[in-house]
Amino acid sequence: MFLHGTSRINNEGHLEIGGVDTVHLAKQFGTPLYVYDVALIRQKARQFKETFEKHHVKAQVAYASKAFSSVAMVQLVHDEGLSLDVVSGGELYTALKAGFPKEKIHFHGNNKSKAELEMALQENIGCIVVDNFYEIELLKEVSSHAKGKIPVLLRLTPGVEAHTHDYITTGQEDSKFGFGLQNGQADEAIKRVREDDRFHLLGIHCHIGSQIFETTGFVMAIQKLFTKIKEWKENIDFIPEVVNLGGGFGIRYTEEDTPIPVSQYVDVIINEVKKQVALMDIPFPEIWIEPGRSLVGDAGTTLYEVGARKSVPDIREYLSIDGGMSDNIRPALYQAKYEAVLANKANEPNKDVVSIAGKCCESGDMLIWDIPLPAAKPHDLLAVFCTGAYGYAMASHYNRLTKPAVVFVEDGDAQLVIKRETYEDLVRNDLSYKVKVKKP
Template sequence: MSETDNPAVGAPAAGAPTAGALTVGGPTPGGSSAAALEENLWPATARLDRDGVLRVGGVRVDELAAEFGTPAFVLDEADFRARCAAWRRAFSDCDVYYAGKAFLCRAVARWVDEEGLNLDVCTGGELAVARSVGFPAGRLLFHGNNKSVAELRAAVAYGVGRIVVDSFAEIDRLAAVAAEAGVRQRVLVRVTPGVEAHTHSYVSTGQEDQKFGFSLAGGAAAEAVERVLAAGSLELVGLHAHIGSQIFDTAGFGLAAHRMVGLLARVRDTHDLELPELDLGGGLGIAYTSEDAPLEVADVAERLTAVVGKECAAAGLAVPRLGVEPGRAVVGPTTVTLYEVGTVKELPGLRTFVSVDGGMSDNIRTALYDARYTARLVSRAGSAAAHVVTLVGRHCESGDVVAHDVPLPDDVRPGDLVAVPASGAYHRSMASNYNHVTRPPVVAVRDGAARLIVRRETEEDLLRLDIDPADQAGAAVAP
């Protein structure tokens, strides 16, 4: 079946989302003071003061810069919680797992728990964050294409509710770990349904030629089901699929649902077993620029549940409990990155480079995916006409670009603050110490107050892991 004739759940309606509706990209900030902020791009509480200074969570960004320094990630806690609540309402009879890989820290894990969402982790480190705050083990889902024995032992010992198996080796590995622990571990089998998500190749995960899961077309998924069922220490509770990220069209999810329900029917017919769960992953896109048109959460929920119900009815199956995994769609729009301008370099007849004090160490997505962002002056009102510039970072790479073709005032100068919206997903979680820079803090703002939830790294932090041979007992020291 081709994508043109599949029973898809449909494409988004043309045009911008309905004003005031909570979308994956974010609600439109209300009030005339926010009129100059682009729709869907900024956190829900973002406002501009009369002097042109941005407020988030009721706190001015110039005050944040003075207290916490730059660069800094500024996270709107109320917006994050509202998005969690919106997903919980829209998928009220489903399992909603916040995908921690987008951004996870202890405060976020607590918010996710308090707002009633489950949590998806994919490494032992992410699991350690969940464990450190006592996140309910039964509401954890553990992903990963190459989980170590140590990670599996930690997950089983903590009582993780679901482990998504991703290879035949892992099935054997997990079965041995569970048997050793004397438990029967619940698992989902990850399936690659052969669906093209129409996104960047690096974040497209549903097609056959990629590292995740078991091929549906090649028969590996059916064999994985058989192996799990044969393992006495494992309990197969469902199937999992994830077709990619930053997706604006639900047609791919419709095709994935069609093929996954088909596999559920084959499991029933072959093994006389109706699996109770079907997880269709995450990947819904958000607005990074004004050209992006994200989908409304409630609309997505209606379409996905409808197509799964329709497919199950056609196959004579009971409708399984649906699972979804929003990460970027929850945290992405809640955060802005705050930078200070360091230099402005005009190349006559070519372009103008505006350099800031961060770059690819706090946002690798531009270099990695050619991702597009916008930015704006947020520490004062611009007094000159807009001029298209290239916003670049401080690193020793010509590809260290924060945002291409950004309209900033002609009079932008060193010391100005600029902000990049939609910075919550994958920025801090993929941050690096390239050039031995320290990673920025994450500052949560709410109701006029600000607090650190991840502190800024220091040079002492960098050196703490760097072992000087001269400090080692018995080490040879060069003359």
């Protein structure tokens, strides 16, 4: 059993997170329930920031809020002094409702709408990360909403493929994101932005993928970017003020995963940038990074109540829970793997091997295959680790299931930060169908 952050087994043999017994959490808030270890999130945030400070490098660490966005989460990020990535009008609105400093918000996305860009410019946010030529023209169209020049980064695809799942690689040349670095698109984008005085080109951005366990890809991306920067310096007198190297730093979901400390990623990034800057004799750029999963992923645990059990003789034992792909679609989407314990029997020996089945009406709604657990009975409490990223964020109403509640735990205190949805919430936006009376 691998316990993350403040998680431990208490004297009652129960899983405890943030000094709070998970059995008590389930009784108080119900299940399924997302539980976030606030101390672990703070620890990760400070590790990123302190590594930059150690190198005396000007930087921004921007939380990629697509991993998990809520008013409370955004406020926690602000409390730790981070910047914020948003990728939609909804995430931007959440940030504004949370009172997040507008100048520290970066707006990503490969298909931002006119309304979203107008909103961003009206709010005078920190920068727009421009993804394509269409967006350049759209920004020109809505530029009257800007309060001064529009600060932009250009997202580039450096042609580096991270060693990760096909669905979460983003830096390769054949990607829906960004301007190609090798095919001339990046050069053309810089030209178009620089020749229009409505823009302030802050610099460049790249993101090579997610759940990355090595630093080689980041080094290669930096080398490719600075090779182009050398060309831009010599040919068009352009040197970026900001180089944003994205995120994608991996976490441990199971024993198969071998992440490195977050400080190691940052050390390697800074040292390679220092090397390239020295070779080119240019001003040192401000470095931005965008951790999302690596800040909240292993800080989240989902609690489920055990229900039905099905035995298929000589094949498999199925153990059903009161959630599933509606609150965690990652196993169905890209075969993500997790570890779990029976939170109310955490000290008991593993006697069974069971497969955890979700309650959605899909054969593919399987959370974990063939996991050793103590003998489980109805109403036992299953705790699935490392669900803090892309769990609630990707939750759905499939089968008209309500979205779970979210609690933050810290120093023995539990705070409800997202209420559990009700059935009334499910139909809140539904309208009745008025049946037309047929004439005789």
